[in-house]
Amino acid sequence: MSPKVSQEHKEQRRSNLLKAAREVFCEHGYENTTMKHVMERAGVSRGGLYQYFENKEDLFEALIEDELMEVVEGSIQEMRKQQGSYWDVLLMSFLGESKEATNDMDALAPSKLEYFITGRNDESRKEHARKRFLQAYQMTVDIIHEGVKAGEFSPRFKPEVIAKSIISHIDGMAMDHAILDSETIQLKEQTEWLMGYVKWGLGVGE
Amino acid sequence: MSPKVSQEHKEQRRSNLLKAAREVFCEHGYENTTMKHVMERAGVSRGGLYQYFENKEDLFEALIEDELMEVVEGSIQEMRKQQGSYWDVLLMSFLGESKEATNDMDALAPSKLEYFITGRNDESRKEHARKRFLQAYQMTVDIIHEGVKAGEFSPRFKPEVIAKSIISHIDGMAMDHAILDSETIQLKEQTEWLMGYVKWGLGVGE
DNA sequence: TAAGAAAACGACACTAATGTCATTTTTAAT
DNA sequence: ATTAAAAATGACATTAGTGTCGTTTTCTTA
Numbered sequence: 001m002s003p004k005v006s007q008e009h010k011e012q013r014r015s016n017l018l019k020a021a022r023e024v025f026c027e028h029g030y031e032n033t034t035m036k037h038v039m040e041r042a043g044v045s046r047g048g049l050y051q052y053f054e055n056k057e058d059l060f061e062a063l064i065e066d067e068l069m070e071v072v073e074g075s076i077q078e079m080r081k082q083q084g085s086y087w088d089v090l091l092m093s094f095l096g097e098s099k100e101a102t103n104d105m106d107a108l109a110p111s112k113l114e115y116f117i118t119g120r121n122d123e124s125r126k127e128h129a130r131k132r133f134l135q136a137y138q139m140t141v142d143i144i145h146e147g148v149k150a151g152e153f154s155p156r157f158k159p160e161v162i163a164k165s166i167i168s169h170i171d172g173m174a175m176d177h178a179i180l181d182s183e184t185i186q187l188k189e190q191t192e193w194l195m196g197y198v199k200w201g202l203g204v205g206e
Numbered sequence: 207m208s209p210k211v212s213q214e215h216k217e218q219r220r221s222n223l224l225k226a227a228r229e230v231f232c233e234h235g236y237e238n239t240t241m242k243h244v245m246e247r248a249g250v251s252r253g254g255l256y257q258y259f260e261n262k263e264d265l266f267e268a269l270i271e272d273e274l275m276e277v278v279e280g281s282i283q284e285m286r287k288q289q290g291s292y293w294d295v296l297l298m299s300f301l302g303e304s305k306e307a308t309n310d311m312d313a314l315a316p317s318k319l320e321y322f323i324t325g326r327n328d329e330s331r332k333e334h335a336r337k338r339f340l341q342a343y344q345m346t347v348d349i350i351h352e353g354v355k356a357g358e359f360s361p362r363f364k365p366e367v368i369a370k371s372i373i374s375h376i377d378g379m380a381m382d383h384a385i386l387d388s389e390t391i392q393l394k395e396q397t398e399w400l401m402g403y404v405k406w407g408l409g410v411g412e
Numbered sequence: 413t414a415a416g417a418a419a420a421c422g423a424c425a426c427t428a429a430t431g432t433c434a435t436t437t438t439t440a441a442t
Numbered sequence: 443a444t445t446a447a448a449a450a451t452g453a454c455a456t457t458a459g460t461g462t463c464g465t466t467t468t469c470t471t472a
Contacts, residue, residue, distance in 0.1 A: 013419090029327065030324075031237055046420095046462095051420070113319075113381060117319060117320050121235065129386070133386060157399050157402060164396055165399055170378065171378040171381045172375050172376065172379070173378070176377055179322050215449095216449090242429080250450080251451045252430095252451075252453095253450060254451070
């Protein structure tokens, strides 16, 4: 009597839209992407898209929210055991499993910066941006504090400032990378240098 | 027989428009500012504004071009004499005359970032952005090279990468500052730490 | 295979901004 | 004062995008 379309199909469609959205956002950036771009890329009608997302902002939020989920991690202590040292935990959390700097950059990063910077006068977006910054900061500073407690780090400078500085430097590289290319900004080598001076700043193993 | 309006008056009007433009760009950011905002702030009609600037992009370009002029400086050698050391030249070029870090940030900086990042798919804007980056880079790396030649610096890391890194870190702080506030990101202390690790990285006076 | 609920469609009305242009006003030289 | 060149005005046509809504299609259950 009450036949709904299956939940899986809805999720499938939704994730298909998100996939298309990610593609066009990467190509055109946030501001220059229109709902029409997304519709066309996804092969879906106007109404079909609006069924799932109220507007472009809602769509983009959904996109970056999905990723925030993935970053949720286990406890620092646990990671310490896996990685061998707090320094390695720090390396891993910024460089990934390999702990190696590369020239790669999240293709959506420029659009994210764009989204937050153009929305800096919008209270709710600002709040969201603050949350993301503080989340990254908190994770970093927690690792550092643990490292200090364990006697692994002897910081030459306030850990809070070093943590914020790592984030700002990375944001800056993302920013510059959006406009220039990774060879010009020497993303890989900058990242190595970043890790080098942080190691010094934290007095790792001294 | 041929009465033109005086050149001074035109320049006066133009600079008045630029002043108004700067104000509204600072308030609303680049994307969210409309020509109407500028007209109203300047107390000028639509046609009056378009007489001087073809469109928003042209207007903004004029605004940031004016500033680029001011940065034109004397030779590095000369500054060395004034400042006492190449390290002080470097400090001065990033922190200004006082050579002290502060919590202040150019109010137009967020709009500039916005302008370049939203225009990253536009070849001419991209070119402009590249030019600005390379100009800042060149100045920095030149100072460092001079310092090395003079035996004042013994870098622990490639000077080119350190130079780019300073720029990226500063861009990142501008970025984060656009969204958060200078207390949260601890602009002053981050800047002090930035100068601290660069000093170490360059091996100043070792 | 019939029914009806929800999904998908796409035409449409609306909005907000742009850049133009015929007209009016101002200006400085005569 | 007069004049003509240029500046300034503001109404207007145009454009590009948004979000809605009545209609059609699709799917599941009975």
